[in-house]
Amino acid sequence: MxxxxxxxxxxxxxxxxxxxxxxxxxxxxxxxxxxxxxxxxxxxxPSPKAIAALTSADPDIWMYGDPESHDLRHALAAFHDVDPANIVVGEGIDGLLGYLARLIVEDGDAVVTSDGAYPTFNYHVAGFGGVLHKVPYAQDHEDIGALLAKAAEVDAKLVYLANPDNPMGSHHRGADIVAALDAIPDGCLLVLDEAYVELAPEGTQAEYDIEDPRVIRMRTFSKAYGMAGARVGYAMGARDLITSFDKIRNHFGMNRSAQGAALAALSDQxxxxxxxxxxxxxxxxxxxxxxxxxxxxxxxxxxxxxxxxxxxxxxxxxxxxxxxxxxxxxxxxxxxxxxxxxxxxxxxxxxxxxxxxxxxxxxxxxx
Amino acid sequence: MxxxxxxxxxxxxxxxxxxxxxxxxxxxxxxxxxxxxxxxxxxxxPSPKAIAALTSADPDIWMYGDPESHDLRHALAAFHDVDPANIVVGEGIDGLLGYLARLIVEDGDAVVTSDGAYPTFNYHVAGFGGVLHKVPYAQDHEDIGALLAKAAEVDAKLVYLANPDNPMGSHHRGADIVAALDAIPDGCLLVLDEAYVELAPEGTQAEYDIEDPRVIRMRTFSKAYGMAGARVGYAMGARDLITSFDKIRNHFGMNRSAQGAALAALSDQxxxxxxxxxxxxxxxxxxxxxxxxxxxxxxxxxxxxxxxxxxxxxxxxxxxxxxxxxxxxxxxxxxxxxxxxxxxxxxxxxxxxxxxxxxxxxxxxxx
Incomplete structure (x- = not known):
């Protein structure tokens, strides 16, 4: 036995x-x-509208959520002026980071992050056999130049950058990130974790073509929107990459009430x-x-x-x-x-x- | 680029x-x-108590759920007369099947199921590179003997059995499953999906030692408990196996309100x-x-x-x-x-x- x-x-x-x-x-x-x-x-x-949406959805909890998160995804697309095909909704950024690691990382693959940055990203990378290479912070900021140099050195498949950063709270200007895009090595994807970006100064959000295949950006309803317990995050990127999530994600993984609450929260800017x-x-x-x-x-x-x-x-x-x-x-x-x-x-x-x-x-x- | x-x-x-x-x-x-x-x-x-629990938790949605699902897991342990260490709570059985496949299945590993049984199990197995071997139903029942014979033949790491079955609604007596345990090949784990078992006749639940390393059983709040949209399932098995989920699961993946609602639903037998x-x-x-x-x-x-x-x-x-x-x-x-x-x-x-x-x-x- x-x-x-x-x-x-x-x-x-x-x-x-x-x-x-x-x-x-x-x-x-x-x-x-x-x-x-x-x-x-x-x-x-969260917005009282989000709480009201939760409460009105409570009796409907017997139904599965929409596996496409259609309404939320379309509202997010309109909000960000991208196509719904550029957005995947998932179980928080944590869940989406796990899916992304699964799509990209296999045994021995190199991944770069900052030493002391988000441990859950490291957890997922290690969980799929990736090898983490860490670069130091520079004056309590994640060091974009050092991250990309390390990515080139180790032939990384992913490089992680949180903007604003957690745990230090520092940030880079979006324009500085855009300027750095051309330094991303071929075949390396920049994971731009913007969990806190709504709370950051004007100009922190990077402006670039959403079909740029070198970047995926992650957002959440857990922080500024005040719904950490709901588990709603989303990733935005090129269609090919976003569609790939459909190969592996837990299609019926979203809480139904949370989908509606996120939609209501988004509407209350x-x-x-x-x-x-x-x-x-x-x-x-x-x-x-x-x-x-x-x-x-x-x-x-x-x-x-x-x-x-x-x-x-x-x-x-x-x-x-x-x-x-x-x-x-x-x-x-x-x-x-x-x-x-x-x-x-x-x-x-x-x-x-x-x-x-x-x-x-x-x-x-x-x- | x-x-x-x-x-x-x-x-x-x-x-x-x-x-x-x-x-x-x-x-x-x-x-x-x-x-x-x-x-x-x-x-x-669901139970009105579950809906009331959701509603009372709605304003608390700003907090992450307990990553240990402690209260729910302990209540389930008491309910099933097992140790809390024998239970892992996850994002529905779908989520737990995904985690299980990830723990066990790698490229080329053999897995056995019934031809026409739960496609989401197949999705997860294929998603980790497993090779599915399917046996026919016998008189609209999943064929325990044929499943285990096939598992031995192909050296399967997992064999899936839903009891009761979906999509046919048929079932086996729990005693028949227990009698079959000794025919499980060495190194093969029986995935006993009991999503519908609360709705089945007396005697459908298999009674065996929860520390038996040959079986993992899965339960859900989506069916009899009426909370499909909440995404709460749980798996019960030997401690070693259950602890392994902690290596890979999305620790903060549970919706906070859903944890409380499941607890309330469980209390309303x-x-x-x-x-x-x-x-x-x-x-x-x-x-x-x-x-x-x-x-x-x-x-x-x-x-x-x-x-x-x-x-x-x-x-x-x-x-x-x-x-x-x-x-x-x-x-x-x-x-x-x-x-x-x-x-x-x-x-x-x-x-x-x-x-x-x-x-x-x-x-x-x-x-």
Missing amino acids: TGPRYTRLAQSLPSTVPFVGPETQERAMGHPFKARLGANENIFG AWLADTCHKVALSRDAIAKIAQDNGLTALPSATNFVAIDRGRDGPYAKSILDGLVARGIFVRMPFVAPQNRCIRVSCGPAEEMTKFADALPQVLAALD | TGPRYTRLAQSLPSTVPFVGPETQERAMGHPFKARLGANENIFG AWLADTCHKVALSRDAIAKIAQDNGLTALPSATNFVAIDRGRDGPYAKSILDGLVARGIFVRMPFVAPQNRCIRVSCGPAEEMTKFADALPQVLAALD
């Missing part, structure tokens, strides 16, 4: 997870967090603009709290702020642990030198006050 | 989908279906029992409609009924087309000789009346 025969790759993979969820920490602590500022969720929440305004105010509030405590807030184009005390990773970790112990869920970068910072998500004044109350206690206990 | 370099496997895959959704048909027709009886959705709907009763009455109603029109309803252990007119696939297809043209969404088996039938999902009296009204018109037009 023997067990199943796993693939060689599956045997070689670790059973690790990219992130431990806050619920896991809460269960370990035995009490809930007072403020949930660690996962860059949007505490301001006034709410989105208001959210961006609130997030900007919250970034300022976090910066003020940092300053009041002798720390430095890095400039952010996202709904989170990296806070620097100019010391090392273990020290930042001790700040993080102190905050967590006081009921403030935050996270921090994984890799030096970015891990000198902690990362705090934006939120309403009530959350900011809890953070502001806890931080000096934590620092006092450390010093 | 070249495009991405796909894997050899991705290049070889067709861009087909296992099922065309009813919404696609509705868009082509230019009007909605009057009765949605084709996808074995549960038109009786009275509703489930009532649904099973209503489904049984609807099966009888479909059988009566079939009989009134000179057709034969096959015995069903599910929430759908295969209806036989004892002719061939093209003839059954003409019945299906006639029903679709009259606004009745139904489907039919893909493969001979099962494709002599059409397949009609159970539903409330109103839906049954629409079907009863349309069927004689369709048959009259054909004869």
